[in-house]
Amino acid sequence: MAAKLLGERIKRKEDPRLIQGRAHYVDDIKLVGMLHLAFVRSPYGHARLTAINTGAARNAPGVVAVFTGEDLKGRLGFVPCAVEMDGLKIPEHPCLAIGEVRYVGEPVAAVVATGRYLAADAAALVEVDYDMLPAVTSMEQALEKGSPLVHESLGDNLAFVAKIEGGDWKSVEADPSLKVIRQRMINQRLGPMAIETRGVIASYSPGEDTLTVWSSTQIPHLLKTHLAILNKMDESRCRVIAPEVGGAFGSKLNVYGEEGVACFASRQLGKPVKWIEGRRENLAGTIHGRDQIDDVEIYAKPDGTVVGLKCFILADLGAYHQFLTPGIPTLTAMMVLGCYNIKNVFVETKGVFTNKMATDAYRGAGRPEATYIIERAMDLVARELGMDPVDVRMKNFPAPGKDIVLPTGVNYDTANYQKTLKKVLKLSGYSKLRKEQVRLRKKGKLLGIGLSTYVEICAMGPSSRMPAGGWESGTVRVEPTGKVTVLTGASPHGQGEETSFAQIVAGELGIPYDDVTVFHGDTAQVPMGIGTFGSRATAVGGSAIYYAAQRIKKKMARIAAHKLEIKPGEVVFADGKLQSKDGSKSVAFTEIVTEAYYARQLPPGVEPGLSELYVFEPPNFTYPFGAHVAVTEIDAQTGEVSLRNYFAVDDCGRILNPMLVDGQVHGGLAQGIGQALWEELIYDENGQLLTGTLMDYAMPRARQFPWFETANTETRTPVNPLGVKGVGEAGTIGSTPALVNSVVDAMSAFGVRHIDMPLKPEKIWVHLKQGAMPGRDAA
């Protein structure tokens, strides 16, 4: 049974409610007497607040209350940052600005009214006097002496400096035979852009002194703890529910000021208060992703062996820390050597404050940046030495199956990078593509072939390496009727774990898949857990469920053995029965369940009931990997890039449900390709956000993609009992460098060795105009 269910392409349990419009996201929930919240936000990148006049707003129709930062002072805590790091500067981050605003979109005042649009109308009547201050949006400028300061009290704009150093740089630098290749790479700022914006309902009951919060979040339990602290409430009296969540991609792995204000308003007014973020607010005030300047130096032998890599990372943190802001670029530093056996490393990471929205975890969170650096670097080495990018990669992979510890301190679990690379070369017809490229070039047509062989760090993670715990809880409860309730502390939001976790449990207990229901997201129902992010839900949360099911089995086996007069170790779970190995003795699953609850003939020492909690602490991260090939065509007249084919071979360890894995890969690819080709959040020098709507921010659309051709290899991890590595971020991490490598490959005929993302036509056109393509046949 177990073997049959796991690995099957089983349809999702989530989908019937979703395809019929019957699911409930935050905005679909209505409570009696509910009030609505709207925020007044800063239109300036940096300004002093000299006066806020709320009189007109208070008198507007339907308005119940208006709050400013001064009203909240001492009564509502600061937006939390969970990251601890030596020397890290953590500025106070009030939920509503006090005295000064530091980025466009920063909440300044909150208006509560009887209707959503009444609140919005009244917010427009709040008069705020701003004294403009100089803003700084360039990281390099922010680090210069005399730069405007985002936080005057901190003395400079440098939030932290972190270094990783390993190997023997003296001998590397003394070796004259090494080629040194330098390149600056810019990893632009992105918007996570979940189709459901953020939203929260806070409902305080004065009589019971309880606070219930519905929030579109990835981390209901952590949010509960922090909202209790923020509101100075007894945590036992707080409950957070993540209802259906319409996408997150890291952007809802956070504790936001707006959530704090909604709770505060509800407690003040004794009524439920709802806030639904508008799309423009989402672009300006929900965390952003990426935004690094990476200066890279690669030291390579003439045969293509890369002996050392230096990287100087400038990470734009924005104006304040959100939950994990300063931790994200440290993941870049950890993973910067990619899947290569490079002996010497030096990484210096500087976190820089600027007058922009905070950056934080966006799908991949620091690892796409690392993969971009190392995968572009590999292509630069190939180019410099006149080698094929495949050969450079093969040269630097560690031997398959070899447990390696890199000088960055990471200890990869199990891998076979050669195998995924060979598989994608075959899948894409790589050598044929190279021949086609030569043929087309003679006709003046530009075909690009780009490769990326990535490794990522997933299944976050051992608690010793995590800011707020890396374990996960799983509960399996067999109800008296024999139906099975599964509770996961992970809080999936589109990934499909209601399906895959039911597969695990049904398989283990030998019962029908339809008899298992998975719940998540409600802190009153589900024991404390961490959440869904960092490709951890299945690897860590699924493992907790697996072990909880083992505990149930152990107990049921004891009861069954007592009844069947066999040893507990001989009990097999299959087809709704517990039976002896030879099948000669058996008892119905439901009969043992009844016995567990009626408790009339339990073996001595067995507690009544059938509910087991398991908290799984992973001993290590996992390291999924893969190899991608992007084939692009470039319009030699306009510079427009079109993606002709995309091939991805991913190894995420054991696959529980191929349909779910494909979906994760496809979505990840689209996001990674989006970064390479189109997406970019742009602030001007005054801190104005120029890409503040979906008309300005280039979210990829259906017509921009080809079919994704995907395949897998399965290298199980020893880190967890399922052998699962995680797949949520693979596509995003692997695809961005493959695309850029592809376009640079096409443009190499023009002597181009690097173009920064996004690869918009105008950037390519500039190179096209710089001269005729060498080697082209005369027309």
Add this chain to the structure above:
Amino acid sequence: MEVVRFTLNGDPVEAGVRAGETLVQTLRERFGLTGTKQGCDLGDCGACTVLFDGEPVLSCLVLAADAEGHSVVTIEGLSNGEELHPVQKAFLDEGAVQCGYCTPGMVLTTTALLDANPDPTEAEIRRALSGNLCRCTGYTKIVRAVRRAAEASRADGRGGE
């Protein structure tokens, strides 16, 4: 307030609406049909797509008053009781759903496409879906689901002949 009368998911309905009230607000607030989503309220994302006399429209850009005398179908009106519409069934079978927020709009856009063009090419499918943003799926399985629905509808159509 003015009274607007229209056909909603096959039934005649009437509602008092404010001047300036958009159709998506009326559907969600007055009729409790929350399957229609508001993703941007600016006509960019497609999550609020409904069928208006069989054509896909962005209900955040349609005034409720303009529904007077017309027929509106939302995601809730697509299935026949517990029996899924072929497009819904195709989305389910292909696993074309992840977080589900864009799904109602995607399903309705697909329904309108297949009504007008029962055998669309891949390019036609992608073009038709380009007003509906999805951040989860990379569109691959959605395009596959549309193909599957088209095949199923055509097979059904032949069966009826």
